[in-house]
Amino acid sequence: MADTRIRDASPASEERLRATECSVAKLRFRRPDVPAVRHFARAFGVGVGMRSSRLSDFALAASEAAACAVSHGPCAARMRLWTTGPRVCCEIRSDGILLGHGPHAVEQGDADAMRRRLLERICDHASVESGPYGITVSFSMTVALAD
Numbered sequence: 001m002a003d004t005r006i007r008d009a010s011p012a013s014e015e016r017l018r019a020t021e022c023s024v025a026k027l028r029f030r031r032p033d034v035p036a037v038r039h040f041a042r043a044f045g046v047g048v049g050m051r052s053s054r055l056s057d058f059a060l061a062a063s064e065a066a067a068c069a070v071s072h073g074p075c076a077a078r079m080r081l082w083t084t085g086p087r088v089c090c091e092i093r094s095d096g097i098l099l100g101h102g103p104h105a106v107e108q109g110d111a112d113a114m115r116r117r118l119l120e121r122i123c124d125h126a127s128v129e130s131g132p133y134g135i136t137v138s139f140s141m142t143v144a145l146a147d
Contacts, residue, residue, distance in 0.1 A: 023048050027079045031070040037079060038063035041090070044081045048088060054144040057122045062090055065137040068115045068128060069094040075134070087124070087140045095134040 025044045029037055041062030045055040062079070069077045075096035082089050112128075119126035123139040130136075 023083045025081045037066040051144040064115045069135045089140040091138040
């Protein structure tokens with residue numbers, strides 16, 4: 001069995017993490033609300049005790065995931081944040097489409113590709129899936145607790 005403890009975490013901080021295992025937050029949003037998504041994710045991270053460097057990455061990942069989910073067309077999206085053990089997870093589902101059409105399709109596709117690369121770089125796990133029912137963006141990160 002793998003050791004799931006956080007490196008250099010004190011027993012008190014590990015106990016605080018166990019207390020947040022059931023933390024769940026939900027948000028509905030549209031494209032103009034993406035900045036609010038970032039603030040919502042940041043507040044959630046603060047609530048579960050994330051350190052500032054990991055907190056910034058988490059808020060950025062949530063913002064980019066949200067932008068990816070609602071960047072094409074007037075669509076609605078739902079965000080769900082939760083913790084499980086030493087991880088914080090995010091799932092965003094929208095009724096949009098992933099690939100753009102029309103004169104700006106290449107630029108939109110490039111922006112989506114950059115968002116995916118960023119998510120892959122700063123998250124422990126990231127996936128972007130598109131299908132007939134919309135887009136699902138999910139990612140997870142190891143929580144680094146505040147001192």
